[in-house]
Amino acid sequence: MENHSTGSSNDLHTASASSTMNREESHLPGVNGQNASRIVEADNRGKPVIVVHDLQKTYMLGQTKVRALRGVSLEISEGEFVAVRGPSGSGKSTFMNIIGCLDRPTRGEYWLSGKVVSRMPIEELARVRNRKIGFVFQGFNLLGRATALSNVEMPMIYAGLSRDMRLRRARQALKLVGLGSRMDHKPSQLSGGQQQRVAIARSLVNSPSLLLADEPTGNLDSRTSVEIMAILQALNQQGLTIVLVTHEPDIAEYTTRQVMFRDGRLIRDEPVRQPRDAQAEWLQLAAQNPDDNL
Ligand code: ADP
Secondary structure, eight states: OTTOSTTOTTSOOOOSOTTTOSSGGGOOTTGGGTTOOOOSOGGGTTSEEEEEEEEEEEEEETTEEEEEEEEEEEEEETTOEEEEEOOTTSSHHHHHHHHTTSSOOSEEEEEETTEEOTTOOHHHHHHHHHHHEEEEETTOOOOTTSOHHHHHHHHHHHTTOOHHHHHHHHHHHHHHTTOTTOTTOOGGGSOHHHHHHHHHHHHHTTOOSEEEEESTTTTSOHHHHHHHHHHHHHHHHTTOEEEEEOSOHHHHTTSSEEEEEETTEEEEEEEOSSOOOHHHHHHHHHHHOTTSOO
């Protein structure tokens, strides 16, 4: 299995973070250049991660055909940060399910990192999904009775890693998202933002080629949303490819490209000329409210 050896260049690692991180929860990855993590080889940048051609999905609802995707073609390269937008029912979830290898198209092709996955048997698709894709959801989807550490360990159990390796990587990932001091906390003992950080840590531990985030800030207040976007931006700046579904135009402004769906079609695809800098905004908020536990 790839990327499972100790010390691989894809391995999660935090660089000189601990010396300056007295209150880890107050720091975000990449702040002051600390806590840098290289999780994707830089020389892969620009290579296509996702190529979809004439993607179609038709659901049968009783006798009725629902054409959720009507021929979507798109290419997303390594290192891009893409916001998927569009009204309810426009096909966003169907698209994300297919690129997340949770479902297969009715017609059309999907290449993930150069490999055709659109016609893979379901079991093989599940293996690709576990190895190559990290997921972050609106509702965090953490196991309520498990600690942050155990939650982050979970995908590595399915990937067959040894316990030592699992714990080492889970701790690294939690430190990376600034939760080094909260590893033994259960979700109910964490704020919404902290829970989402645990979920982000969990999504990273198998060194995915692609992070899919479905409304990751949908359950969070605007300040916490900035915090989560700062983490995602930092990860993206380190080379991670991210595709994020959002209803909120503000959130899309932190990405580098926006694609818009309507009625199962891609109707717009444009770069974000000047993405907002979530880390700068978050630091500004922290400076304005020094007593808040940001
Ligand atoms: P969005 O995520 O943009 O809200 P969806 O991809 O969920 O859009 O839905 C696109 C269309 O497909 C909608 O008309 C929806 O009702 C329909 N649809 C989605 N999933 C199913 C399903 N499992 N069975 C039947 N119809 C579905």
